[in-house]
Amino acid sequence: MRKLKAPEVVVRRLALYLRLLQGLGDEGGERFISSKELGEKAGVNSAQVRKDLALFGEFGKQGVGYEVGYLREELRSILNANRTVNICLVGAGELGTAVSRYNLRRFAREKNYPFRLVACFDTDPAKVGKKIDKVVEIYPLGDIPVRIRDLGIEMAIITVPAEAAQDVADKLVAGGIKAILNFAPVKLFVPSHIRLQVADVSLELQQLAYYLDR
């Protein structure tokens, strides 16, 4: 049922479909949504929705659509959103602290938010030992391997300055991290079995600027 080789854009849309389905709420009784309706919410056409979902199984019924609760659970399973995923953040500066709090609050508020921030790391001795929102401790960078192992951390968010990011990525990889979301404005190199996603504000802005005057 799961395919390893789903294109990245499909995975991105699946994550969006899941969010949209979760936004539909849990009213009692069965509820159906058509590929057209889901597509409209996602900004793609109905054929795309059907094609994306067909990669993973047969979730809908001809002429009826998808049962919302069922499709939601299937997508949660496909995306590993049906279990808690422990994450860490490296770089407890202003951006890192904001991203940390954002995550902590969503995890506390939303029963379906799967990402639990369990550790932060920073080089600054003044920050080490302190806690973010009285919940998540800041550890020194040298603790990365032991914390990844002991806390069962699977994914990391990097919010350190550009010049420190590759070293941090190397430490995370050596410690056994499986996936990285990188906010640092620099291209990172990681082994091919590590998933890397880029969340780079200045690169996004530069991409947008291309379309100005056009």
Added chain:
Amino acid sequence: MRKLKAPEVVVRRLALYLRLLQGLGDEGGERFISSKELGEKAGVNSAQVRKDLALFGEFGKQGVGYEVGYLREELRSILNANRTVNICLVGAGELGTAVSRYNLRRFAREKNYPFRLVACFDTDPAKVGKKIDKVVEIYPLGDIPVRIRDLGIEMAIITVPAEAAQDVADKLVAGGIKAILNFAPVKLFVPSHIRLQVADVSLELQQLAYYLDR
């Protein structure tokens, strides 16, 4: 020389090439870089580099490569990075303030950083009238159209809560914004002539989580 229809992934790589070239510094004299070398830094192969650049013109010489300073200026021109682009931010919460400061600092420090934050907007009366880093004033949402016009704002960053984001996007579009970078965890709908880029932390994490256990 400019093509309107370059695929988004190409534009993204151009932005990355530009950053990499800017990272090479300004040592005196002519300096050349091969498509292989540039590709290695960008994490793509040399054929991809040549293909991407060929969409916009002939920038290199066979067997010699690209002259760094020249290619950099050409890319700056293609990406509108050769002029200051005024931007605004809507939602001066924690994430918004962090993103604002990040931008202000880069603009102050880096002579090649083209994005100048000139206004913030928020609904909170306690925030309106205050300044971020003593530089950028926070205005009420109702001021969006007049500030876009008077300050020549071309792009906007949205960091409001999900439920407020579509209304904010509508106000920005009505005010004449050309491009939007959206951090709010919600799918936004804008007219097709408006460029929209998504910087959504939870969606990025959900995408990464797909690859866990695989």
